[in-house]
Amino acid sequence: MSEERLKVALVGASGYGGGELLRLLLNHPKVEVSIAVSRRLAGEYVFRTHPNLRSRTNLRFSPMELDNIMNETDLVFFSTPHGVSKDLVPKVLESGIKVIDLSADFRLRNPEDYPRWYGWEHPCPDVLKKAVYGIPELHREEIQDANLVACPGCLALSGILELVPIAKAGIIEKEKIIVDSKIGSSGSGESPSPSTHHPERSGVVRPYMPAGHRHTAEIEQELNLFGGEGHKVGLSAHAVDIVRGILSTAHVFPLEPIEMKSLWKVYRGAYRDEPFVRLVRDQKGVYRLADPKVVVGSNFCDISFEVDSHLNRVILCSAIDNLVKGAAGSAVQSMNIIHGWEETLGLELMGFHPV
Numbered sequence: 001m002s003e004e005r006l007k008v009a010l011v012g013a014s015g016y017g018g019g020e021l022l023r024l025l026l027n028h029p030k031v032e033v034s035i036a037v038s039r040r041l042a043g044e045y046v047f048r049t050h051p052n053l054r055s056r057t058n059l060r061f062s063p064m065e066l067d068n069i070m071n072e073t074d075l076v077f078f079s080t081p082h083g084v085s086k087d088l089v090p091k092v093l094e095s096g097i098k099v100i101d102l103s104a105d106f107r108l109r110n111p112e113d114y115p116r117w118y119g120w121e122h123p124c125p126d127v128l129k130k131a132v133y134g135i136p137e138l139h140r141e142e143i144q145d146a147n148l149v150a151c152p153g154c155l156a157l158s159g160i161l162e163l164v165p166i167a168k169a170g171i172i173e174k175e176k177i178i179v180d181s182k183i184g185s186s187g188s189g190e191s192p193s194p195s196t197h198h199p200e201r202s203g204v205v206r207p208y209m210p211a212g213h214r215h216t217a218e219i220e221q222e223l224n225l226f227g228g229e230g231h232k233v234g235l236s237a238h239a240v241d242i243v244r245g246i247l248s249t250a251h252v253f254p255l256e257p258i259e260m261k262s263l264w265k266v267y268r269g270a271y272r273d274e275p276f277v278r279l280v281r282d283q284k285g286v287y288r289l290a291d292p293k294v295v296v297g298s299n300f301c302d303i304s305f306e307v308d309s310h311l312n313r314v315i316l317c318s319a320i321d322n323l324v325k326g327a328a329g330s331a332v333q334s335m336n337i338i339h340g341w342e343e344t345l346g347l348e349l350m351g352f353h354p355v
C-alpha cells in the first residue's frame, strides 16, 4: 500500500519563490502539491508561468480561497510579498494547519522592530511570539515543534551563517561588523520595475542599498541571540549581473590577532555535521573560495574565510542560491524537520557547472 503524502498548498505560487518551491516539492517523495494559488492566473496551467515544470505537472493555479486551502491541505507555504501573510496566517493556524512563511512578516522577534524596519505595527504579536526563525542549522530543535516557521531573508541567511560561529566564539568586536552583499536579479521577484528593466539591469554592479537594508535587523537579531547582546551590523547591498546567487563578504575585527587554524576549529565545530554547509578553501583550481556560480540550483551555503593580519581583520565569504538555500530550499528543509523526515529529502541537488 502506498504511503499517504502530505498535502501542501502554496500561496504566491506564480512568483519566483513559489516557482522554486514547486520545483522542489514536485520532486519530493512525501509531498503532494494540492493547491498552487495565483490570484492573477487562476485557471492557467502552472507550467506556462514556470516552463521548467512542463510535463512534470498538469496542475493549474487556484484562486485565493482560504477556506478551500484549509479544507484541502495539511501545510501552507506563503511566498507572498511582505505584509500579506500577517493578516492570513493567524486564521490558518487556528484551523490546526501548519505554516511556513517565506516573507518577513514573522521573522523579527520584537514586534517593535516592525514599525522601524517595515513601517507597520505588527497586527498579531501573540502569533509572532510563537514563530520559529527558519534557519535549520541554528534552530533545528525549535523547528521540530513549530506550527509557524518564518524563513529568513536571503541576504540575512548568507550573513548569519557566515557570522554566527565567530560571534558565538566571542572573539570579535561586536560593534563593527560589515556585510557587503551582491545579489542577482531574481532577488527582486517577478514584478518588473524601472530598475529591473533589462536595459537598466543588464551589466550592472549597482549599490542599491548601501545602508539601512531591512535584513540588517535579522542579522543583528541572530548575532545577539548566539553571541550576546550588542552586535552592530552595517549591511550594504549591490545588484550584480547574474540571475540567481548571492555572495556576502563580511569584514570583522578580532579582539586579539587570530590564526587560520583557530578559525578552522571554530567553523568545523559549527558545521562539521551540517549537510548543506560546505567550508571551501582549495589550493588549486578556479573555484578556491565560496562562489555563487557553484551553488546555483543547489541548497548549499558555501563559506570561506581568510585572515588579514595587515589590518587585523577576518574576511568571511558566503555563497548561496537566493531562491534555494535563500528561500525555497530552507523552507523545504524546515518542512522535513517538522515531519521527522530525513532533512535532505528532496534537496539532494548538486549545482550546475558550467552555468
Ligand SMILES: NC(=O)c1ccc[n+]([C@@H]2O[C@H](COP(=O)([O-])OP(=O)(O)OC[C@H]3O[C@@H](n4cnc5c(N)ncnc54)[C@H](OP(=O)(O)O)[C@@H]3O)[C@@H](O)[C@H]2O)c1
Residues within 6 Å of the ligand: 011, 012, 013, 014, 015, 016, 017, 018, 037, 038, 039, 040, 041, 064, 079, 080, 081, 082, 084, 102, 103, 104, 152, 153, 154, 186, 187, 188, 189, 190, 191, 322, 323, 326, 327
Ligand atoms: N526572490 C528571492 O530571492 C527571495 C528570497 C528569500 C525570500 N523571499 C521572499 O519571499 C516572498 C516571495 O518573493 P518572490 O521573489 O517569489 O516574489 P514575487 O516573485 O513577486 O512573487 C510573489 C507572489 O505573491 C503573490 N501575491 C502578491 N500579493 C498577494 C496577495 N495580497 N495575496 C496573495 N498573493 C499575493 C503574487 O501572485 P499573484 O498576483 O499571481 O497572486 C506574486 O506572484 C517575498 O516576501 C520575498 O521577500 C524572496
